[in-house]
Amino acid sequence: MSDSSSGKAPATTTTGLARLLPSIEAASSAASSTSHSSAIKSCCAAVYGSELVALFLPDGYHPGGSDLTRRLADLVGVGRGARVLDVGSGAGTTALLLAEERGAEVVGVDLGEAQVSRARAAAERRGLSHLVRFEVGDAEGLPFPDESFDVVISECAFCTFPSKDVASREFARVLRPSGRVGLSDIWLEPERLDDELRGLAGWVACVADARPVAELCRILEAAGLEVTRAERHDQALAATIGKVQAAIRALKIIDLPILRGLNFGRGLHLANRAATLVDDGDAGYVLVAARRCP
Numbered sequence: 001m002s003d004s005s006s007g008k009a010p011a012t013t014t015t016g017l018a019r020l021l022p023s024i025e026a027a028s029s030a031a032s033s034t035s036h037s038s039a040i041k042s043c044c045a046a047v048y049g050s051e052l053v054a055l056f057l058p059d060g061y062h063p064g065g066s067d068l069t070r071r072l073a074d075l076v077g078v079g080r081g082a083r084v085l086d087v088g089s090g091a092g093t094t095a096l097l098l099a100e101e102r103g104a105e106v107v108g109v110d111l112g113e114a115q116v117s118r119a120r121a122a123a124e125r126r127g128l129s130h131l132v133r134f135e136v137g138d139a140e141g142l143p144f145p146d147e148s149f150d151v152v153i154s155e156c157a158f159c160t161f162p163s164k165d166v167a168s169r170e171f172a173r174v175l176r177p178s179g180r181v182g183l184s185d186i187w188l189e190p191e192r193l194d195d196e197l198r199g200l201a202g203w204v205a206c207v208a209d210a211r212p213v214a215e216l217c218r219i220l221e222a223a224g225l226e227v228t229r230a231e232r233h234d235q236a237l238a239a240t241i242g243k244v245q246a247a248i249r250a251l252k253i254i255d256l257p258i259l260r261g262l263n264f265g266r267g268l269h270l271a272n273r274a275a276t277l278v279d280d281g282d283a284g285y286v287l288v289a290a291r292r293c294p
């Protein structure tokens with residue numbers, strides 16, 4: 001956790017992650033709001049940068065996979081030659097799809113150095129480096145000039161940003177007039193969360209700071225973006241949680257050194273709690289399309 005004050009993700013190995021997890025909730029109680037916010041960003045990026053997470057989310061890091069990425073790309077009109085910024089690009093799945101299938105020129109930005117390295121390697125392997133590049137950067141201070149993109153996409157990352165207002169203003173700033181924003185994100189009725197889910201383990205699982213759909217739309221509109229569509233895909237979230245539950249059950253009976261030290265019982269308990277939220281209609285997944293007011 002030594003890098004938390006810089007907001008940069010610490011380098012995380014699989015065994016390092018097992019050590020990191022018990023300290024996650026401690027990070028959430030950091031004294032000032034600035035250190036709290038840095039600790040959350042740092043932990044979140046470190047967890048998603050770990051190869052271990054891929055064992056629990058083998059089909060990718062956002063609900064709905066490639067199908068929902070294509071749907072989002074249709075809603076915001078990503079076509080050949082479009083300049084696209086993917087914020088919270090993770091392993092590069094969305095950016096690579098948009099380049100390969102749509103012929104877009106994509107820049108992916110992520111706080112985690114491990115994610116950026118992995119995404120660059122994937123672009124190289126797939127022969128897409130001429131269309132896609134990846135950089136380390138913070139959604140709340142994007143390292144790009146004003147009006148430099150046609151589209152900003154962010155999949156399953158907005159819910160992890162401590163300041164959604166600041167990130168939304170950054171989206172609007174880097175978009176050309178009438179440029180579009182496409183978010184896919186977890187939505188949630190926050191009053192349905194108890195302290196357990198609200199802890200940083202919840203942040204990392206993309207749950208604790210998710211917002212209701214109407215609030216997500218208000219945040220974007222306050223940043224000068226006009227929401228053109230909000231489309232719910234709650235079943236996609238239920239399916240992802242189901243896969244996580246199945247992975248936890250399978251992995252806990254395998255004695256792999258990289259899994260030692262993980263608390264499977266607590267992981268399954270949190271996943272079950274999240275499944276209940278979705279079943280009860282208190283959480284789900286949403287695609288939101290918006291455009292920058294001219």
Ligand SMILES: C[S@@+](CC[C@H](N)C(=O)[O-])C[C@H]1O[C@@H](n2cnc3c(N)ncnc32)[C@H](O)[C@@H]1O
Binds near residue numbers: 060094156161
């Ligand atoms: C759940 S993963 C989603 C990754 C990718 N969008 C996908 O759908 O596969 C969330 C990603 O957001 C990144 N992230 C979290 N906070 C960030 C921030 N403030 N700025 C940039 N990236 C951030 C994390 O490092 C992580 O890679």
